[in-house]
Structures are given as structure tokens and as C-alpha cells.
Amino acid sequence: MSKSPKIIYTLTDEAPALATHSLLPIIDAFTDPAGIDVETRDISLAGRIISLFPEYLTDEQRIADDLAELGELTKTPEANIIKLPNISASVPQLKAAIKELQSQGYKLPDYPEEPGNDTERDIKARYDRVKGSAVNPVLREGNSDRRAPQSVKNFARKYPHRLGEWSADSRSHVAHMSDGDFYGSETSAVMESAGSVKIALHGADGSVKVLKEAVPVLAGEVIDAAVMSRQALRRFVAEAIEDAKSQDVLFSLHLKATMMKVSDPIMFGIVVSEFYKEVLAKYADDLKQVGFDPNNGIGDLYATIQSLAEDKRQAIESDIQALYAERPSLAMVNSHKGITNLHVPSDVIIDASMPAMIRDSGKMWGADDALHDTKAVIPDRCYAGIYQVVIEDCKKNGAFDPTTMGSVPNVGLMAQKAEEYGSHDKTFHIPAAGTVRVTDAQDNVVFEHRVEEGDIWRMCQTKDAPIQDWVKLAVARARDSQTPAVFWLDANRGHDAQLIEKVERYLKDHDTDGLDIRIMTPEDAMRFSLERIRAGKDTISVTGNVLRDYLTDLFPIMELGTSAKMLSIVPLMNGGGLFETGAGGSAPKHVQQFLEENHLRWDSLGEFLALAASLEHLGKTFDNARARVLAKALDQANGEFLDSNKSPSRKVGEIDNRGSHFYLALYWAKAVAAQNDDAELKAQFAELARKLEENEDAILAELNGVQGQPVDIRGYYHPDYALTSQAMRPSKTLNDALGVVKD
Numbered sequence: 001m002s003k004s005p006k007i008i009y010t011l012t013d014e015a016p017a018l019a020t021h022s023l024l025p026i027i028d029a030f031t032d033p034a035g036i037d038v039e040t041r042d043i044s045l046a047g048r049i050i051s052l053f054p055e056y057l058t059d060e061q062r063i064a065d066d067l068a069e070l071g072e073l074t075k076t077p078e079a080n081i082i083k084l085p086n087i088s089a090s091v092p093q094l095k096a097a098i099k100e101l102q103s104q105g106y107k108l109p110d111y112p113e114e115p116g117n118d119t120e121r122d123i124k125a126r127y128d129r130v131k132g133s134a135v136n137p138v139l140r141e142g143n144s145d146r147r148a149p150q151s152v153k154n155f156a157r158k159y160p161h162r163l164g165e166w167s168a169d170s171r172s173h174v175a176h177m178s179d180g181d182f183y184g185s186e187t188s189a190v191m192e193s194a195g196s197v198k199i200a201l202h203g204a205d206g207s208v209k210v211l212k213e214a215v216p217v218l219a220g221e222v223i224d225a226a227v228m229s230r231q232a233l234r235r236f237v238a239e240a241i242e243d244a245k246s247q248d249v250l251f252s253l254h255l256k257a258t259m260m261k262v263s264d265p266i267m268f269g270i271v272v273s274e275f276y277k278e279v280l281a282k283y284a285d286d287l288k289q290v291g292f293d294p295n296n297g298i299g300d301l302y303a304t305i306q307s308l309a310e311d312k313r314q315a316i317e318s319d320i321q322a323l324y325a326e327r328p329s330l331a332m333v334n335s336h337k338g339i340t341n342l343h344v345p346s347d348v349i350i351d352a353s354m355p356a357m358i359r360d361s362g363k364m365w366g367a368d369d370a371l372h373d374t375k376a377v378i379p380d381r382c383y384a385g386i387y388q389v390v391i392e393d394c395k396k397n398g399a400f401d402p403t404t405m406g407s408v409p410n411v412g413l414m415a416q417k418a419e420e421y422g423s424h425d426k427t428f429h430i431p432a433a434g435t436v437r438v439t440d441a442q443d444n445v446v447f448e449h450r451v452e453e454g455d456i457w458r459m460c461q462t463k464d465a466p467i468q469d470w471v472k473l474a475v476a477r478a479r480d481s482q483t484p485a486v487f488w489l490d491a492n493r494g495h496d497a498q499l500i501e502k503v504e505r506y507l508k509d510h511d512t513d514g515l516d517i518r519i520m521t522p523e524d525a526m527r528f529s530l531e532r533i534r535a536g537k538d539t540i541s542v543t544g545n546v547l548r549d550y551l552t553d554l555f556p557i558m559e560l561g562t563s564a565k566m567l568s569i570v571p572l573m574n575g576g577g578l579f580e581t582g583a584g585g586s587a588p589k590h591v592q593q594f595l596e597e598n599h600l601r602w603d604s605l606g607e608f609l610a611l612a613a614s615l616e617h618l619g620k621t622f623d624n625a626r627a628r629v630l631a632k633a634l635d636q637a638n639g640e641f642l643d644s645n646k647s648p649s650r651k652v653g654e655i656d657n658r659g660s661h662f663y664l665a666l667y668w669a670k671a672v673a674a675q676n677d678d679a680e681l682k683a684q685f686a687e688l689a690r691k692l693e694e695n696e697d698a699i700l701a702e703l704n705g706v707q708g709q710p711v712d713i714r715g716y717y718h719p720d721y722a723l724t725s726q727a728m729r730p731s732k733t734l735n736d737a738l739g740v741v742k743d
């Protein structure tokens with residue numbers, strides 16, 4: 001390959017962005033002497049917003065659309081990108097980010113929730129491009145390989161995390177719909193040839209509204225369509241509220257309003273509307289006037305009623321308090337601040353929230369600041385059942401034991417916006433009763449669904465090439481690790497039935513001799529994997545995109561206490577590599593702690609693992625010996641890091657993210673100094689290793705000594721760069737030592 005070896009390191013948001021200020025100078029200190037370029041690209045929420053509105057900004061303020069550039073890069077063989085978690089913004093977060101930027105002098109337009117003219121429609125359309133999960137789908141031009149490396153598993157066995165005890169009479173459970181949901185209505189088809197399909201709503205009154213003129217499709221592609229009935233959802237929610245009350249358990253809702261950015265906020269809004277029904281009806285006119293939108297959560301009510309007269313505002317607030325007495329208790333996001341599960345749609349994200357509940361004895365926090373059994377409402381049936389299986393297993397067998405349990409790595413079908421996670425541009429909030437028809441170029445009806453006003457109809461696409469690649473990856477992982485692999489597919493679902501046929505066909509393209517490869521429904525696959533995990537055995541989960549997301553938080557959280565310690569590789573379909581860091585998110589809670597007491601508990605192990613994999617990939621694709629030296633040394637450093645347990649503590653005054661970076665640098669420098677493949681690097685890094693080792697106490701004292709005080713970095717979404725760097729690099733001794741190799 002002719003181009004020079006280059007790694008792109010992404011600048012994102014919240015805790016991982018803070019950590020980057022400390023880690024990147026260390027990475028530079030190692031890669032510069034080896035002649036490897038590490039460049040950054042800004043894909044933060046604030047950066048993406050700024051890049052949308054050049055004409056509103058001064059020359060100094062403008063920045064390029066780095067995400068678009070990276071999206072193109074992922075389609076090339078030389079792509080080598082380290083992708084840290086980023087914010088997938090809900091509307092309240094988007095508005096907060098805009099407000100912050102405006103206060104910093106960026107003359108950005110407000111977000112027009114209900115645009116009244118073409119200019120506003122254009123503004124909203126631009127903002128909607130950064131809303132929700134708008135980064136990952138662009139970069140994920142490959143399927144997903146997420147697992148805990150052996151060194152991490154060994155770490156978990158040596159330093160087990162604590163899991164809450166389970167009781168056999170726990171009343172916690174999952175509640176889901178029994179009809180009228182996506183699961184029940186899904187129909188699916190495989191496209192015979194390339195072309196396009198059209199989506200139209202044929203009104204009961206004879207009108208035709210084109211919802212999408214042309215959705216391009218490829219030969220062999222699986223498309224499916226399904227509808228969620230508003231009435232059925234409402235009925236279900238009303239019953240669930242009643243039932244939670246009568247069973248005296250907390251009511252909690254678990255959705256993915258960030259990734260499923262069209263459907264799930266609407267479902268969230270329906271639950272909010274049902275829970276607060278009487279109050280919302282009583283003050284309907286006032287709430288309409290202030291622009292309250294239940295899809296943004298009850299937090300939006302508290303924010304918007306600020307503009308009402310004091311007595312009206314108080315009346316609404318006290319009626320809400322009175323309503324709480326009649327309703328089941330709500331699960332809380334922050335009981336100290338009175339933030340409930342229904343406050344903000346992005347505060348409770350199912351992939352992280354359900355494992356947290358399972359980790360905590362099946363309980364969630366109530367307003368009384370104590371843990372309680374809970375009813376976990378997950379309306380759609382497609383995946384809800386897997387969590388109920390885990391709950392039943394824990395009730396029967398108790399909590400899992402991290403010192404003996406096996407592992408469930410994942411191979412996920414993700415490439416090219418596969419399945420539900422690519423559906424938002426084909427998801428519609430139905431404006432009037434009728435029939436949604438999907439037709440092909442010859443006007444043949446591919447799908448048809450009867451719909452009512454307020455229903456949510458969606459179509460998903462899954463290309464054939466990613467499916468073939470996914471099957472290949474599953475076989476390769478099963479072979480490499482000599483581990484049974486289970487495809488989690490449900491023959492009763494339209495989409496899954498098509499996938500089962502394809503999987504059976506494509507498995508024949510590979511040598512599967514001696515491998516144990518099965519296809520099971522998600523619930524059976526969960527039972528099977530749990531039985532094995534308790535016996536200390538590993539089982540590869542081979543899943544679609546949604547279960548990829550859910551399982552790669554669930555199993556790591558049970559096995560390792562966090563998904564931060566996952567290796568998360570996306571082998572890009574055109575030969576490049578995307579290396580995600582961990583399997584979790586951007587941990588807003590960690591930023592709060594950092595700002596309050598200058599302690600950042602973010603665990604960068606995911607970054608360390610991703611960097612080692614990225615360097616190894618670079619070594620291979622560019623036949624670059626120095627990248628291989630660094631990769632091998634980093635791998636050893638990661639082993640030593642885990643073995644001596646230098647991850648951040650949660651407590652102020654103790655080692656935090658910055659201290660953990662120091663140890664990584666020390667172990668990495670020692671490993672480069674110990675190798676004999678490259679004498680020049682050996683000499684340079686021996687010097688760094690010596691400096692770091694000699695000054696260990698002084699550096700740690702400088703890093704930990706700053707803790708305990710609030711920090712001001714002048715911004716949450718767009719903090720001041722220099723101030724943040726200063727805060728994240730408080731050790732002069734460490735900064736000077738890193739200069740040894742850099743200059």
C-alpha cells in the first residue's frame with residue numbers, strides 16, 4: 001500500500017473525550033518515533049452541529065464535516081479508525097448543546113420543533129442529521145466482533161466485581177405486549193433484483209400520500225415491514241401501570257430512543273402520556289401553548305412550564321405530585337435530583353439499563369433512594385423475552401459468579417445499516433387511517449399493513465453481502481476459538497425466517513467440519529448460553545444488530561462489571577479496520593463526578609485494546625515493522641495493566657483515568673524497551689521507562705493531588721480545549737517525561 005501508515009483517532013463527547021486529552025499525548029509519544037501518524041477528527045455532537053451551519057458562523061468558528069470524510073474513508077482498504085463512544089442526542093440534549101454553543105458566541109439558529117416555513121424546515125432537517133445515533137451507522141461499514149480477550153477474563157477472575165444477590169421471590173419481571181406490536185406484524189421479502197420500492201399510505205378516504213418515493217434495493221436484499229399500533233400500546237401501558245401498582249413494584253420503561261430515533265421517542269411519549277394522563281388532560285391548553293412534547297419526557301414539561309404564570313406552574317407541579325400518590329412508584333434515574341425514568345428519553349437506554357438492573361439484584365432505585373423490585377416495561381416482543389429468561393435464571397440459580405462463569409462473545413450483523421438500526425429514514429408516524437403499501441417498480445405489492453392514525457410503521461433493509469460476511473465471520477470465530485456458535489433467530493418472525501434460510505445456505509460455503517453451529521430462538525439461545533455460562537463454558541452469540549447491541553452490554557456487565565473492557569472490532573468490508581473502544585457509551589455520570597470533584601472514573605481499557613488492534617492491523621496492511629513492535633508491546637502492557645489492576649477507582653483521591661494512563665505508558669515503555677526487534681525504539685523507550693519508573697510516586701501524587709475540588713472547563717458539549725487539557729494533564733513530571741521521546 002502506497003499511502004503512509006495512519007491512524008485516525010476520533011474526538012467525541014463526555015467522559016471518553018475528557019480521557020482523550022490525557023491519553024492522546026501518550027499515544028503520540030509512542031507513535032511519533034515509530035513514524036506512525038495519529039490524526040484526530042472531531043465527531044462530537046458540538047462539532048457535528050457546528051459543521052452544519054457554516055453560513056451562520058465566522059471563519060474562525062467554522063469546521064469541516066469530519067464525519068462525512070470518515071464515512072468515505074471506511075469504504076477504503078487503508079481505513080484505520082479508532083472510534084470512541086459518542087453522544088447519540090435526544091431532542092433535549094440537542095437543544096442543550098445548541099444553547100451552550102450560542103452562549104459561547106456561535107450564532108446558530110434555534111432548533112425549530114415545529115417549523116413554520118422553508119427556512120425553518122431546512123434548519124430542522126439539518127439538525128435532524130445530527131440527532132440520535134448519527135455517527136455509528138455511518139462508520140459501521142462492517143460487521144461486529146465484540147469479545148472479552150483472555151487477559152480480561154483472567155482479570156475478572158482475579159479481581160471479581162460484586163454482583164447483587166438475587167432472591168427466589170423477587171417480583172421483578174419484564175412486561176411486553178401480546179399483540180399489535182412490531183413482532184406480531186412483521187412481514188419480510190427477499191428482493192430478486194436490484195431496483196427500488198415505493199412506500200405509500202393509501203387513506204381510508206381514497207387519498208394517496210407517498211411516504212417515500214424510492215428506496216433503493218439490491219438483489220438478494222432482505223426487506224421487512226412492521227407496525228406498532230398506538231391503541232394496542234396504550235392499552236398495554238395502562239394495564240402495566242395498574243399491574244405495577246397492584247404488585248407494589250416500581251414501574252420502569254426501557255427503550256432505545258437514541259438508536260431508534262423515530263419510533264422509540266414516539267413510544268416513550270405514549271408511555272409518558274398514559275402515566276401522566278389526568279394532569280396532561282387537565283392542563284392540555286396551557287401545555288399546548290408552551291409547546292410541551294411528551295416525546296421529550298416529563299422533564300420537558302418542567303422546562304416548558306417555566307414560562308407560565310407562577311400560580312399555574314405551581315398548580316401543575318402539585319397535581320403531578322398528587323398523581324404520584326395514585327400511580328405505582330417510578331424507577332428513578334437520579335433519586336437525589338428527582339429525575340425519573342420518564343424524564344428524558346435518552347436517560348434510560350435499554351442496552352445499559354437492563355443489565356444494570358440485573359446486576360443490582362433485579363432492582364432499580366425508587367424515589368425513596370432505596371432499591372426495589374421492578375416491572376421492566378419493554379413493549380415490543382422482538383427481544384424483550386431474553387431479559388425475562390435472565391431474570392428467571394437468576395431467581396432460580398442466584399447471581400452469576402464472575403470467578404467461574406464462562407463468556408458470551410458476539411458476532412453481530414451490523415454492516416450497511418442492517419435491520420432495525422437502519423430503519424429511521426423509513427419509519428413513519430402515521431397521520432391518518434388507511435393502508436401502508438410497499439410496491440416494486442412493476443407496481444406489485446410487496447407488503448401491506450392496515451394502519452390507524454398515530455401508529456408507527458417502519459421498514460428495515462438488510463443487504464445480502466453483509467449477511468454473507470457475517471456468516472463467514474461467525475464460522476471464522478467459531479474455528480479460531482473452538483467455541484460453539486449460536487445464531488439467535490426466531491422462525492416465527494418474518495425477517496428472521498428469511499435469515500435462517502440464508503444462514504443455512506451460506507454456511508455451506510464454509511468448512512464447518514467439527515464445529516458446533518446452531519440456530520435457536522433468542523429465548524432458547526439465552527437459556528442455552530446461560531446454562532453453559534454457569535458451567536464455565538463459552539458460547540458465541542451470532543446475532544442481528546439489535547441483539548448485538550443488547551448482548552454486548554449485558555454479558556460484559558455480568559462477566560466483567562462493565563462493557564468498557566471489551567475488545568470491539570469492526571472488520572470493514574473493504575479491508576479497512578474500525579476499532580471501537582469498549583461496548584458502552586459516553587458515561588454522562590462520569591462527567592458529573594469529574595466536574596464536581598475532579599475525579600474521572602472512566603476506564604480506558606477499551607481504548608488500550610482498540611489501539612493495540614489498530615496498530616496490529618496497521619502492521620499487517622502496511623507491512624510496517626514498527627507498528628508491529630508497538631502493537632506487541634502494547635498487548636503486553638495491557639496484560640500487565642490488568643494483572644496489576646490499575647483501572648480507575650470510583651472514589652475521589654484514588655487513582656483515576658489519568659493515573660491509569662500513566663501506568664499504561666509505564667508498562668508500554670517497559671515492553672518496548674524489553675523487545676529486541678528494533679534497537680532504536682528500544683533505546684528511546686528505555687529512557688522513557690526509566691523516567692516514569694523513577695518518578696512513579698511524584699507523578700501519582702501530582703495526578704491524585706488535584707482531586708477533591710470542582711473543575712471548570714467552561715462547557716459540557718463544547719468545553720474549552722486548552723482548559724480541559726490542562727485539567728486532564730496536571731502532572732508536570734509526566735508531561736516532561738513524555739517529551740523525552742517526542743522531541
Ligand SMILES: NC(=O)C1=CN([C@@H]2O[C@H](COP(=O)(O)OP(=O)(O)OC[C@H]3O[C@@H](n4cnc5c(N)ncnc54)[C@H](OP(=O)(O)O)[C@@H]3O)[C@@H](O)[C@H]2O)C=CC1
Pocket residue numbers: 084085086087088089136258346347348349352353562563564580582583584585586587588589590601602603604606
Ligand atoms: N458506541 C457508542 O458510540 C455508544 C454511545 N452511547 C451513547 O452514550 C450515552 C450514554 O449512554 P448510556 O446508555 O447512559 O450508557 P453508558 O455506557 O455511557 O453508561 C452506563 C454506565 O456504564 C458504565 N460505563 C460505560 N463505559 C464505561 C467506561 N469506559 N468506564 C467505566 N464505566 C463505564 C458506567 O457505569 P458506572 O456509572 O456504574 O461506573 C456508566 O455510567 C448516550 O448518548 C448513548 O447514546 C451508548 C452506547 C454506545
Ligand SMILES: O=C(O)CCC(=O)C(=O)O
Pocket residue numbers: 088132133134136137258259351548549552583584
Ligand atoms: O450509536 C448508539 O447510539 C449506541 C451504540 C451502541 O449502544 C452500541 O453499539 O453498543
Ligand SMILES: [Mg+2]
Pocket residue numbers: 351549550553583584
Ligand atoms: Mg450498546
